[in-house]
Amino acid sequence: MKIILTIVSVVAAGLLLWFYVPQVRELAPTPGGGGGPVACTAEAMQCPDGSWVGRTGPNCEFVCPGGNSGGGGILPYNSGIRGTVMVGPTCPVERIPPDPNCADKPLQTLVAIYRPTDLVHAIVLMQSDAKGTFEVSLPPGEYAVGAGESTPPNCPFTEVVVGPDAYTSIVISCDSGIR
Numbered sequence: 001m002k003i004i005l006t007i008v009s010v011v012a013a014g015l016l017l018w019f020y021v022p023q024v025r026e027l028a029p030t031p032g033g034g035g036g037p038v039a040c041t042a043e044a045m046q047c048p049d050g051s052w053v054g055r056t057g058p059n060c061e062f063v064c065p066g067g068n069s070g071g072g073g074i075l076p077y078n079s080g081i082r083g084t085v086m087v088g089p090t091c092p093v094e095r096i097p098p099d100p101n102c103a104d105k106p107l108q109t110l111v112a113i114y115r116p117t118d119l120v121h122a123i124v125l126m127q128s129d130a131k132g133t134f135e136v137s138l139p140p141g142e143y144a145v146g147a148g149e150s151t152p153p154n155c156p157f158t159e160v161v162v163g164p165d166a167y168t169s170i171v172i173s174c175d176s177g178i179r
Contacts, residue, residue: 051136052125079162080137083170085109085128085147085155089178106132107153107174114144116159122146140164147172 040055047053047064056063088104095102111134112122128134128147140162148155155174162168 049126049136077137077139078165079140080135080167081113081143081145081160081162081170082135082167083111083128083133083145083158083172085111085132085134085172085174087153087174087176089176092178104173106130107147108132109148109155109174111172112146113138114146114157116142116144119144119146119157135167138162145170145172148174152177 040060044052044054045062045064049064051064053062053064055061085107086104087107089102090105091099091102106128108128108130111126111128113124113136114120114122124136124138126134126136143160143162144157145160146155146157153174153176155172158170158172160168160170
């Protein structure tokens with residue numbers, strides 16, 4: 001009885017390997033990017049322009065907007081978003097005529113760009129400069145731009161449509177909470 005059970009187990013294991021191994025070979029990526037599915041690691045790299053990118057393409061390379069990875073990748077886009085982040089009010093009482101010292105001020109802060117259908121996972125993270133300005137190359141499409149961190153000032157999302165071969169200019173107005 002033990003001999004029959006051993007033979008059946010060996011045959012079952014052989015059949016399992018016979019059918020399973022070819023399927024695993026089909027799913028495994030071939031060296032040199034042979035067109036099979038490729039799963040890249042979830043690492044990120046900050047580009048010289050301040051944006052963040054993940055690994056992409058058949059060789060899982062980092063490709064910065066406007067940069068060249070040396071291994072192909074995507075061409076830089078001739079479209080994107082240019083913006084300024086401003087915060088105000090900066091004085092507790094607004095006067096008529098307005099006091100120039102109380103005008104909205106530029107804000108250096110985190111800027112995040114999302115797809116409008118997913119306001120949780122940012123596709124680009126960058127920092128606005130001391131003048132509050134930022135710029136990012138993006139393909140044409142619809143985006144939601146958020147600014148600020150988890151503390152005040154409060155910066156609402158700004159919906160943006162990026163057209164082909166053009167940069168869309170926006171101003172993100174953040175509420176300082178001063179009243």
